[in-house]
Amino acid sequence: MTTVNHTGTSHTVFRLLGIPGLEDQHVWISIPFVISYVIALLGNSLLIFIILTRRSLHEPMCLFLCMLSGADIVLSTSIIPQALAIFWFNAREISLDCCITQIFFLSSTFITESGILLVMAFDRYIAICYPLRYTTILTYDLIGKIGITLVLRGYCTVFPIVFLLKRLTFCKSNILMNTTCKHIMLARLSCDDIQVNVWYGFFVLMSTLVPDILLVFVSYMLILWTVFHIPSKDARHKALNTCGSHVCVIILFYGPGFFSALTQRFGHHISPSIRVLLPSIYIIVPPMLNPIIYGIKTKQIRDQVVHVFFTKHK
Known part of the structure; x- marks a missing residue:
């Protein structure tokens, strides 16, 4: 379990405690984890399938949504299976290499998804502020380059963390009070x-x-400035409605993370179980709700989903 080097004894296997203080409730806590993971996998996979197989959906907004769904699948898969292994099988041990790998994929995917939300805001800005130039600005070639750039940004930014962790000697303890590894x-x-x-x-x-x-924030300030200068009330409502889904997703993504960061920084009086559960919320909830939000509020996607299931019954 340990290796010896010139600086002393260093742990190479760590023990994840799960949710401290609620160990006897792990089976019950696993239920929302399972439900959210199944919904996230099915919902996001369905969105990706429909967008890629329906040419009518091969437009910038839907292609960015396809990227978001792919990131959601990776994000939820990076922590939920590990948490369920702890809850169900008491499989608490994790090697240092696996722990660092989990940190890498969790952090890089989170950064990539943040970038996708930014370009989706840019997409709405172009669609509302420069509608006549929308298709000439956001070409397929540019969308592909944006996707590659976002993935590389996430991976290249987080990659040095692997070496920063590998250089350390872990001699204090091998106990991690969480369901997943954090940097x-x-x-x-x-x-x-x-x-x-x-x-x-x-x-x-x-x-x-x-x-x-x-x-x-700047993108939506510019969007609101443009929208409220549109003379037609119906046109204003239509323009704002096209942004509704994206605004909901942004709040879901950044909101819980913001409150979790405040809790970790200032909530020392809050119980450890709450400090572990809060970060889990901003990882498992957005991937579950994103496809539902876009499926309900985006008419094109909603119509295609209905078409897929109805044609299968015929």
Whole structure:
């Protein structure tokens, strides 16, 4: 379970406690995890299938939604199976390499999804503010390059964290009070100086998520400015309605994460179980609700879903 190097004893296997204080309730807690995961997999897979197989949906907004659904599947898969293994089979042990791999995919996918939400806001901005140039600006070639850039941004930004963790000697403890591995949580088990890890984590936050949120805000301020200068009331309502789904998804994605960050920073008096559950919410809830929101509020997608199921019954 341990290896020895020049700095002392370093743990290579860690033990995830799950949700501290609620160990006897793990089976019951697993129920919403299972439901959300099944809905996330089925809903997002259905959206991807319908968008890719229906040429009428091969437009920028739907293609970006397809990217979002793919990121949602990876995001939920990166933590929920591990949590269910703890809840059902008491499979708490995880190797250092697996732990770092989980951190890499969880963090990089979260950053990628944040970028996708930003370009979806840009898509709505172009559609409302420059409708006549919409198809000439957002070409298939540009959409493909945007998708590759977002994935590379997520992976390249998080990749140095792998080396920052691998250099550490984990001699304090091998107990992680969570259902999944987190960068700073794992680093705090080290006997080495982790200031580089802390500052790089701060750099990742300030260079990705914070600019994304600010640019999304600016995009919607410009959209609202344009919409409220449209003379027709019906046209204003239609323009705002096209943004409704995206605004709901943005709130679901950033909202719980914001409150979770506040809890982790200032909520030291809050029970450990709550501090573990809150971060789980912003990982498992958006992937579950995103396809439902877009399926209900986007008429094109809703019509295609109905068409698929009705044609199968005929």
